[in-house]
Amino acid sequence: MKTVAIASLCALAFVSSVQADGDAAAGAKVFAQCSACHTVGAGAQNSVGPVLNGVVGRAAGSYPGYRYSSAMRKSGLTWDEATLLRYLKAPDQVLPGTKMAFPGISSDADLHNVIAYLKQQTQE
Numbered sequence: 001m002k003t004v005a006i007a008s009l010c011a012l013a014f015v016s017s018v019q020a021d022g023d024a025a026a027g028a029k030v031f032a033q034c035s036a037c038h039t040v041g042a043g044a045q046n047s048v049g050p051v052l053n054g055v056v057g058r059a060a061g062s063y064p065g066y067r068y069s070s071a072m073r074k075s076g077l078t079w080d081e082a083t084l085l086r087y088l089k090a091p092d093q094v095l096p097g098t099k100m101a102f103p104g105i106s107s108d109a110d111l112h113n114v115i116a117y118l119k120q121q122t123q124e
């Protein structure tokens with residue numbers, strides 16, 4: 001009985017640590033799905049989508065020189081982790097009218113990992 005309780009506590013601890021901070025290296029692989037439209041790192045340029053350097057914590061629709069949809073400009077959202085989680089899971093449900101043509105990521109682990117990766121992209 002005791003062993004079962006301890007084992008499930010460990011499992012819980014593991015799950016919550018994955019959720020609290022994802023694995024950025026694994027997130028880099030998830031970002032392959034984004035890189036058709038988004039760039040990060042030194043010399044990143046707006047393309048189909050805006051540059052995602054520094055996106056965690058940024059006001060939605062605010063990267064210089066990128067033409068956002070009016071839905072994005074008027075959203076009033078800030079890309080904190082909780083908002084990114086919701087948006088990246090179902091972009092057009094969270095922000096109807098967004099021009100990000102991406103169906104969303106269903107795996108919570110992938111979502112946390114790609115956000116951990118984005119948090120590391122702090123270049124201007």
Ligand code: HEC
Binds near residue numbers: 033036069073
């Ligand atoms: C098919 C192209 C495409 C793909 C793939 C794509 N995006 Fe986007 N993304 C866009 C476009 C276009 C916008 C601008 C949306 C608007 O203005 O409504 C955008 C906007 C965003 C924003 C808001 C940025 C800001 O400055 O407000 C975030 C965050 C974002 N994408 C993250 C991602 C992530 C992470 C992935 C991969 C999991 C991804 N996107 C995949 C095209 C794409």
